[in-house]
Structure formats: C-alpha cells, structure tokens
Amino acid sequence: MELEVRHLRALCAIADTGSLHKAARQLGMSQPSLTTQLRRIELEIGGQLFARERTGCRPTPLGRLALSRARPLVSEMRALVNETKAAAARVSESPQLRIGSTASRAIPGWLRRLRLRLPGTETSLQMDVSANALLRMVAGGQLDVAFVHEVEGSPLRLPEGLRRRVLVEREPQFIFLPADHPAAAQPVVHLTDLAADRWMVDPTVDGEWDGLLRVLRAAGLNPRVLHGDYLTASSLVATGEVVTVCQPTSRARPDMAVRPLHGDPLGVRLLVAARTEGELDAVYGDLEAAYWEAARQAPVYGEWLAGRATAA
Structure with a gap:
C-alpha cells in the first residue's frame, strides 16, 4: 500500500x-x-x-x-x-487566442498590442523551430493562428483548408559575426570574406540548413559547419568561434556585429496562417505593426530598408 x-x-x-x-x-x-x-x-x-x-x-x-x-x-x-x-x-469564461510562432523579434510587440486591444482574451503562445509542425497544429485545432517563416527554396507544406497571408514577401537574412572580425569593418559582407570561418546552423529549423547550403555552394564555399541552436550560436559568435545567419531585426552587441550579405543571397517569406479569414483579420494588423516596429528598432535593417526605398 x-x-x-x-x-x-x-x-x-x-x-x-x-x-x-x-x-x-x-x-x-x-x-x-x-x-x-x-x-x-x-x-x-x-x-x-x-x-x-x-x-x-x-x-x-x-x-x-x-x-x-x-x-x-x-x-x-x-x-x-x-x-x-x-x-x-x-x-x-474568457475568449481564447492560441498563437504559435517561430522565432521573431516581433512577438513581444504583437502580444502587447493584442493584450491592449483584446483585454478580455486569454492569449497563449507556443514557440517551435518547425514551421510545418505549427501549421499542422493550426489545421488540427490545437492552435488558432501561426506566424512562421518559409526559407527560400524550401516551401512549407500548408495543410489543406488553411488560409494564409503574407507579411513580408522576402525578408533578407543577415549575418552575425564577431565585432572584431575584419569583415565587420565593412557595411556589407561578401560571403567570400567568410570563407575561412566556421558556420553554425540549427538543422531542426525547417529548410534552414538546405537553404544555407545552397547559398554557400553557389558562392563556391564549403566551410566547416557546426550544428546547434541559435542561442548557443550567439554565444559562440561573441567569442569568435563561428559566424551564423540571423534575422535582419537582430541587434548588434558590443561583441557581435550584424551585417547584410552582399546581394542578399538568402531570404525567407514571413506568413501567418489560420483556418479562417476572420481569424487572420483578428491578428494580422497587430502583427504587421509589431514587425515594422521591430524593424525600425534594428539600425542595420533600417539602413537596408532605406536603401531599397531610395533605389526604388
């Protein structure tokens, strides 16, 4: 007993x-x-x-x-x-909003806006490195909406019946490198400037490793690559061990620089998916505002956007 x-x-x-x-x-x-x-x-x-x-x-x-x-x-x-x-x-007793998302600096601003606009709604958040897994959860009714990124050349498998809305058609991916790296002295980094560096990538992120591999091979590079999560990658970048791809909304630190890649060879599409158009309407405006707020707060991305606007 x-x-x-x-x-x-x-x-x-x-x-x-x-x-x-x-x-x-x-x-x-x-x-x-x-x-x-x-x-x-x-x-x-x-x-x-x-x-x-x-x-x-x-x-x-x-x-x-x-x-x-x-x-x-x-x-x-x-x-x-x-x-x-x-x-x-x-x-x-309260309405519920179940959000899933891959990593994004827009999330804090998005949740803040939703909380202020929908004060009586219980909002939950589930993070996952797999965009496809989040989309399946929306299709299965476990989530109401998912904000995900689709690596260029590696299309996501959108379950039947889901509605999607594109937030950014092509977001360029930047590079995180040590602040004292010779290439960090330039406003834009060429991939060939990183030929001697070790890279780090998270292979569990849908399409990430395949996308980076295509870009490196197109540049004629075959660098040493470590596999791990991006939190670990940031720590290793800071100590000069690796370089890694990062979102353009990332911010530099005293020991780490953020730079665009010459020619913007690697991009992702940002999209939000739900089962109905009404569910998309309920969250899209707040997400859009939060994303561009995060973009404005990232100086390097802001310069990149200004340059594209001038060129257009």
Whole structure:
C-alpha cells in the first residue's frame, strides 16, 4: 500500500476532530471503513499513529511527526485544486487566442498590442523551430493562428483548408559575426570574406540548413559547419568561434556585429496562417505593426530598408 493524499486527509481529520466517529462523518465515510483505513496506514508506516482513549483519539509521538508532514501537503493540495478550478473557470469564461510562432523579434510587440486591444482574451503562445509542425497544429485545432517563416527554396507544406497571408514577401537574412572580425569593418559582407570561418546552423529549423547550403555552394564555399541552436550560436559568435545567419531585426552587441550579405543571397517569406479569414483579420494588423516596429528598432535593417526605398 502506498500512502495517498486521501490517507493524509484522513489522518488530519482524525487529529482535528479527536474522534474516529466525527472524522468519518466529516470525510463522508463509515467509522468501520475509517478504522480499517487507519490500521492499514499504521501497518504501512510501521507504528501506531493514534492512541485510542475513552475521551477519543490522541496522536502518538509518531503520529505528531506524520501530521507535521501531512498537514502542509494536504493544504498545498487543497490550494492547488482551488487555484486550478479558478483558472479553469476564467478560461471557460474568457475568449481564447492560441498563437504559435517561430522565432521573431516581433512577438513581444504583437502580444502587447493584442493584450491592449483584446483585454478580455486569454492569449497563449507556443514557440517551435518547425514551421510545418505549427501549421499542422493550426489545421488540427490545437492552435488558432501561426506566424512562421518559409526559407527560400524550401516551401512549407500548408495543410489543406488553411488560409494564409503574407507579411513580408522576402525578408533578407543577415549575418552575425564577431565585432572584431575584419569583415565587420565593412557595411556589407561578401560571403567570400567568410570563407575561412566556421558556420553554425540549427538543422531542426525547417529548410534552414538546405537553404544555407545552397547559398554557400553557389558562392563556391564549403566551410566547416557546426550544428546547434541559435542561442548557443550567439554565444559562440561573441567569442569568435563561428559566424551564423540571423534575422535582419537582430541587434548588434558590443561583441557581435550584424551585417547584410552582399546581394542578399538568402531570404525567407514571413506568413501567418489560420483556418479562417476572420481569424487572420483578428491578428494580422497587430502583427504587421509589431514587425515594422521591430524593424525600425534594428539600425542595420533600417539602413537596408532605406536603401531599397531610395533605389526604388
């Protein structure tokens, strides 16, 4: 027999009432059943927990020790149940918006705008490196909307029935490199300037490795490549170990520079998907505003955009 919360609750009831009869009534069970349960508990523990006297039940020293541990656990369980019920009631009463997204610096501004515009809506966020996985979750009803990026040359598999809206037709991918790298002295980096560097890429991001490989081969490069997540990649860039592709909304740090690649050889398409046009309408405007806010806050991307506007 393993002790369960109901057993601990029984011990507390006996101690609080000082009577097996009163405790059984409080627990909604018969006295013989409670007596049998107490005997099994004592057998499991290996000692008597209550002394049966004419005036009722009094905890033994072993019983007091058991109660000192049981009471906090019972209290915590009661609080857990109450808080969970309250949370469930809030969720059932409030509209819900379940968002999925690949990594983007637009997310904080997007969620902030949604919270201000939809104050009564419970908004949840699920991040995933796989855009295809997020799209499948939308199609399966686990998410309401997904904001994802599609690597150029590696089209996503959009499930049947989903609606999509393109936020940015082609977002150029920039490069993260150490601040003291010789190429960082230039406003634009040529891939050939990085021929001797090790690269780092996250192969779990849909299309990322294939897209980068195509670009490197087109430039005649075959560099050493490490596989890992982009948080680790940033740490390694800062220490001069690798260079890595980054989103243009990324910001430089004292030990890391962000630069465009000459000719913008690698791009992604940013899109948002949902099951209905109404669901897209509900989130698209806030996402669009948040993205361009993030773009304005990234100086290198801002210069790149200004240059394209002037050229046009």
